[in-house]
Amino acid sequence: MTKKSGKMDRNNIGKWFKSPGNMGQKYSLHALYFCTGCGIIEIPPTITTRWDAERFGVIPVATPRQANLFLITGYVSVKTLRYIIRSYEQMPEPKYTVGFGSCPINGGMYWDSYNTIKHLDKYIPVDGWIAGCMPRPEAVFVAVTHLWTLIDKGMATGYLKYREHYAKYRRNQEKILGELEWPPLFSKEEENEKSREKVAG
């Protein structure tokens, strides 16, 4: 049995006082329940009796507003991408995205399909990837511990990257989905980007 103390610093009061935000985020990862692809099949076992992710404070929640962890479970079709972006933008910050399995990394099984996007990180930032097709529940747990480390080290900053490069993300999204029906999330940045491009070009 591995020592619990190794990774779990949930009861470390000192840390709580030092960075309550990070600690709160770490031990209260509320995953958005969105069956984006076949990887979702391993989520029910993860959150139910056999593995019980709730031990780590990971639970599925109903709406993006309540979630701070977005599990992109597998391949993403173009039609789903629209909803993924929407959901992602609705999530409060800080938010973390984890790509499941091969498909979001480089197309996976559906590398030559005309209806799935191949690289998820072209459209939304991704903080971590899990290998496997699909990843087992165990891998999800280990991924959670890795995410904790990333949060601790301040490396899970996909949402900041999204802000910073919003214009580029939005451009990529619109290339695939056409004109998006909702207004840009960060209009200012886009203008900045544009002006910067003007200067550069």
Added chain:
Amino acid sequence: MSQSVLKPFKAIKYLFAKPKTLRYPFELKEPAMRYRGFHVNDWETCTGCGNCADICPNQAIEMIEIPELVSEPGKTNKRPRIDYGRCCFCGLCIDICPPGSLKLTRDYFHIHFDPDTFVFVPKNEHTEPEKYFPTNEYSVLKASLSHRRKDYDGFVSDLKYSLFEPERVPMPVVPPEERMLSFIEHIIGYDREEARKEAARCLECRLCEEACPAHLKISDYIHAIFEDKPEESLKKIYEDNPIPSICGRVCMAHCEKACSLSIRGEALSIRWLKRYAADTVKDFKTTLELNPGPATGRKVAVIGAGPAGLSVAYFLRLSGHKVGVYDALAGGGGTMRTGPPAYRLPLESIDRDVDYIRSLGVEFFFNTRVGKDVLFEDMLKEYDAVFLGTGYTRSRSTQVKNYEKCVLALAFLTDNKIGKPWKVGRQIIVIGGGNVALDVAREALRLQHIQYPGEKTAVKTVSLEDWGEMPATEEEIREAREENIQFHPAWGPKEVVVDESGKIKGLLCRKVKSVFNEQGRFAPAFHENKEMFMEGDMIIEAIGQYPDFSFIPEELFNKLKFTQRKKLSVDENGMTSIAKVFAGGDIVNTNMDAVTAIADAKIAAQGISRYLAGETVTA
């Protein structure tokens, strides 16, 4: 149905029961023994054949050239690189992997923020010990592609369920009891169905093509056989090899040694399939539709109508040159005509190939010994280029006491095949462990059966080399043992014992300590006190051959340069140190077999063509 409001409350009993949750990662669970996790690849056994890359449905595997590795026959320096952004862990690559070097382990953790880390070249714990940890140092929390567990194989290849067929289609042969009695060809050859079935085993990895000295397009001609187009197949063969009937029987089959199927199963019968193609096509002339190239007006002399000579003549003829082939024998084939016994290579097969080459317009001067009937100097004047393909025509002798009583192998073989068969003894001892020795032994056995039917006779072989070291092919040894030839490996001849009348009584042998010295040179050492007397009334020496350059005048001969291994030294065009004299075959290469001779011939033919076109500077 009895529905109840209160019955559900029975579930309360679990409130105080022990939960069934596995407290992962504090309580671990081992994945199943067959789990399909991450790849490992044993670089030692991996041949770089690329079958895994071909079968991968997701194009997740790419063969990457590894500069540190050296390509050798049957092994390229490419190794699979796997993209876990594509891989679906189906394990098709495992089931198709001929050496079984690619395996799936039970590791499956790789969690990373950088998608580039998901592409990696699998190695194993021997090649990359720093990435593999024993169980006690391994932690799932650290696990990744660079922190993996040692000896953790999961889904591995199982020959019974492999996607390739490890076993050959059995070649129909004449049973030993029957074939011992005559010189009939004992390999019957595949019929159409068998040939197609065997051809279907080919995985088209093309390792064989690399290994073949002549680089035949093996995959292509085998694919043509699979598609039931032997004509196509023969056309493919003739691109690189003009003597398929011969090669289809006696080729040393370097390709089969390189065949990826041979690692854990039986190699594809590439040789027999070539033979099938050559034997099935009835009429070479109409099928192949080959024509000599536009006449160049140049003339080339070829000395020796062996494989090298025939091939060079063929290739040169296709380029449009006039070719004259000189040979002392009455027909083509050279060593092939004299050496391999009729049960392995009948004369008809040789003549088929020679006739086809003749039909292309090559002139043959048989029964013409250069140096005697025609002078080499004259040929040099008459022809624009001369190709030497004379081969090894003289047998070596052991030079032990009373050696002159023994028979020499080549003389024995030649006479039996194209001359008058020898009268053999009842107890024959053959000295030597090579293919020639076995040919001699098996031929002697057949003669014994013909000359002394029903009597008790025996053929014994004595060789310096032990089992496993013997230069003869395994197949030959197996067949010889099937025919009851007795082997005495690791014994060296000391003396031929003769009785008062000078008749051979037997052979006195010494036990061999070692055949090669530390440098790997041939230098046999003996146990002086371990001796054995072997009874016999006829002894045949088959310990090797050497070339005969007596036809070359001395002043020219002195100009010829030789390599350290006593071979003719030629440049990349096949030219010897004498201008316009080219060479190939046994006198040049160390493999000393037909297909290498073809390879030499190909080089020489190109060299000659270039030389005749005035492209190359003479050596």
Added chain:
Amino acid sequence: MRELELYFGPQHLGMVGNFSITLQVEGDRIVKATANPGFLHRGFEKLMEQRTWIQNFPLVCRINVVEPDHMELMYAMAVEKLAGIEVPERAQFIRSIYLELARVGSHLFGLWAYANMLGFDTVANWAMYHRDLILDLFEELTGGRVYHIYLWPGGVRRDFPEGFEERIRSTLHTIGSCVPDYDDTFFHNRLFYERAHGVGKLSREDACRMGAVGQVLRATGMKKDIRKTEPYAAYDQVDWEIPVRTDGDAYSRIWVVRDEMIESVHMIFKLLDKLPKGEAYQRIPNPFKWKIPESEVYVRCESSRGELGLYLVSDGGDKPCRAHFRTPSYSHGLTILEKALENESIADVGNIMISLYITAPEIDR
């Protein structure tokens, strides 16, 4: 009351799979429901046309993630018929056992989804736990938890490991010992009856008209099961019953599922007892040279959701010319669901959807 347009899914806790239903509601009543599939559309059949016969094996199972095994079977059966490959008897038995295990697993998943939908977390958790035990069996047998890639043309990919039969038995006993718990807490729960009875009711005529299959059909009293009418694998080697209910509502459907699960477990025991010795695999041709003569075939089997069919056409090449899966969820999800949701309460959308056993990836393919 004013009419409201409501999107049920794709991002929704009650949605099993990536699927969406657009509801026109008046208060709590649904006026019109429009199924909106395609979130998981990968163009499977097109992809299959670009992969060789063997390369399609890892692909086909991914059509339905909940129950990949019947997809494998369909493809294996179709290829066997096209290429004329014989399957050894032991392999047939192994296939049946494997498929029945898959059925139990799939039904447990369905039970999870349904119970979860009704807010019945307890039973949902139990069912998922027991399904995980079955996945453990699969993992041991095939090397994969979810995608097994195990049924190959010519038999199965690997034989049973040592002592596996015993482990199947003990796992099934473990699950079986909890059947009273399930019954007490869920199937005999009055509130389950209240929630499910009369919901999403389908008459037998409607069911037939709209192409219902599987337990949706059997819940309307139709005793139809392809395992009986057109037996494949080893289903004709053992006796078993087709569970039937007559009401045609969600309650009946879930009860049929329960009975089927129990019947499947009994069947596995019977099959294990009769399991013959021998080879489990007949080697298929060299995958790099495998061509199938020009022909076509339609095969079907009874998946845990109903009739699953595959229309496979070969044009004599090394790849299929056309493959088309007839999936049970297709009619259920796109035709019956729209009909069944009319005039129901919003609270019952998931209830009806899951009781119809709809899996989105099967529809979208």
Added chain:
Amino acid sequence: MVLVLQILFVSILACLVGLFLIGLSRKVTARIHWRYGPPLSQPFIDIVKWFSQTAVSHGKLFDAGMIFSLTGSVVVVLFLPFGGICPLSGSGGLLVILYLMLIAPLGIALSAGESANPHASIGVSRKMQLAFGYELSLLMILLSLMTYYRTVSIVDIVETQIQAGWSLVQLPLVVSGLAYLLIMPAIMGIRPFEMIQAPQEISSGPMAEYGGKFLAFATLQHAFNIYIGLSLFVNLFMGGGSNAGYFLIKLLLAFMVFQVVHAVWPRFRIEQAVRYLWRWPALLAFIGLIIVWVTTS
């Protein structure tokens, strides 16, 4: 000064107890699910997290409604005796509580309505219907209590019970108590009356658009709500508590009972819930009222 301290103490304690009970509820259901569940501190961690998140507001009313509802809940808490401590006991009685208890859902309704999420509005409408379902029974039950004890002061009721024993076992009040037991899950919003949030049906209803601190407030409000529901029951029928410890134990006991119901029963549909509430609890409450009325007059 003491009053201010008391107010602070009680409201904070009520909040903590509420959160603790939420955690305990998760733990208990997990146990029945055969699993371990989250640590008891999980709701606190969640709250900390929510406060550290950004949150999107959907308008002034959205914020105001939230505050409105939270303060409403706090005020109700102050009116309820906490094992002898009762900051505002003198200033109101059961009727005030009954009235104030309506504020919290109203605030949520206002706020959720502003978010323009159809799930939220469905959730609110369900909440209203449900309240409509149990409010009458609750009124009748309180009436019978008031009639029996001849007072509107909850403190007095508790006092009387401490001397005379629990109302639940007082013969004339048994029926009313039973009725109260039946409507308790509806008041607390737990299964089988969880249809207000019903994540699987309407994406957690009114909470659908809450994120970050709003969700934290909503959860706090939920914690208060649980505390209010339980404490009302404990105070009215289980004799309150002579001291805080005793009171908390009773609270826990009542909580466990409802938690088990929560774990083993599914949700009702809203019309089933209303029908149920109008049938059994209302009938019992009415009978209870009559019994009390007959016995006391």
Added chain:
Amino acid sequence: MKNPGKKLQDELRSMFESISTEGDGENRMTVKCRKEAVITMLSFLKKTGFDHLALISCVDRLNDNVLELVYILSSYGGDVAMQKLNILLKTTIPRENPQFYTATEIFGNASPYERELHELYGILFRGHPRLTPLFLEREYDIPPFRKDFDTRKYVKDVFDQIPFVDDKKGRT
């Protein structure tokens, strides 16, 4: 009915012109007919007892320049022999501007199949009440399931052209 396929074959031959049937008559029977006859044939088959429309499929025969429509029917009721039988009703329509008649009137579940074929093969089913997009989000020049639609090229042209957000060059 011992062999329902045989009987049906005879019946069909007598009723319809220019049809060809093949198959073992036990598990599978293929009926090929002119496209005008398909709808009549479907309703006839439904009346005969083949009331379960399992599938409407389409095969793109690029070499013959036709689309082959395949209706697969089987039976709900009937005896075992009849339930075993799958009928494959086939007809061909031209690849350019393909049009056909809807079967939604006859089979309740034909609608989504026809929508799918409309979307993936570009076949217009006349009389279909709701020929709206089913699966696809993007628009494609050639309906994606046609043989001349090259998905690998499409992926290269569309998805691979989208740049990565941060300037990473290593990934392909």
